[in-house]
């Protein structure tokens with residue numbers, strides 16, 4: 001996620017609404033094609049599959065279900081505090097500890113370094129539309145995407161384009177070069193948390209899906225209202241790893257453990273063809289995929305999640321080791337004048353083909369005031385020992 005609002009606005013065009021109408025069609029078509037493919041595949045391979053499957057499933061069941069000693073001990077430790085789990089606010093107590101933070105696969109995630117975090121409560125799932133609606137109802141809060149735009153903030157953009165809105169992923173109709181995100185991200189006037197794809201869309205029936213089109217400021221305002229705060233980047237990564245250091249993915253070593261997609265990411269050909277093998281073209285209802293060892297859902301994929309740290313690519317070389325809270329200011333040499341916060345976890349648009357920053361230890365970043373239809377958040381709360 002590196003969507004500058006001003007950049008998007010300058011490149012906005014007027015074909016957006018017609019493109020938006022194709023999103024649902026594409027979903028239906030891709031699912032129909034998938035069903036047909038699956039039917040043909042199984043018709044041709046059913047006998048062979050039955051034989052192979054017998055051996056395979058027993059191995060797979062075993063590797064998926066037998067807990068390691070480490071995870072068994074960890075779980076036992078978590079059970080001790082399970083009584084404290086709040087059923088009212090759906091938070092999980094994350095017992096503090098030390099872990100190795102970062103990844104050698106990304107320049108801004110180096111060096112690997114030891115970090116200690118205190119215990120904290122964390123939302124077990126991303127903040128949903130229903131939860132955000134409660135906040136708006138109680139406070140009358142207006143999100144950044146709904147605010148009128150000031151002409152002075154967007155020099156070079158014509159006045160008729162200065163309409164409230166947000167960034168929406170719109171799949172191009174054919175394969176495109178992956179060097180320019182403006183081929184699939186468009187600034188859509190009228191897109192906001194209530195209208196994820198633009199003015200003619202709504203969140204009816206999506207109450208249990210993560211809220212999107214929330215800027216850092218919006219997420220922080222919700223957190224404050226809820227008596228919580230946004231997680232630090234270190235807390236987020238510690239929680240996402242859930243005791244599994246050095247894994248390629250937060251969920252393990254394989255992309256598809258036991259042949260199943262463990263998170264809502266992108267399958268197909270990016271950005272023009274989303275096969276939705278995992279069942280979802282865009283956001284999935286929270287808790288659609290299995291939780292991690294700490295009981296947290298969708299730490300990977302679904303929507304990016306805001307963290308409280310400012311973004312700097314070189315922060316890990318100077319980070320304190322205990323409860324780091326990020327640098328004092330943000331700086332990104334790719335867009336030096338733009339203030340950015342860290343985002344984590346990737347979204348329904350991440351794959352090995354593009355946007356690989358859903359992998360363990362990787363970092364995302366975003367303009368503090370920007371939003372998009374794959375960007376949300378979850379909150380944390382201090383743990384006060386009795």
Ligand SMILES: [Ca+2]
Pocket residue numbers: 264265266267276277278279280281282348
């Ligand atoms: Ca998906």
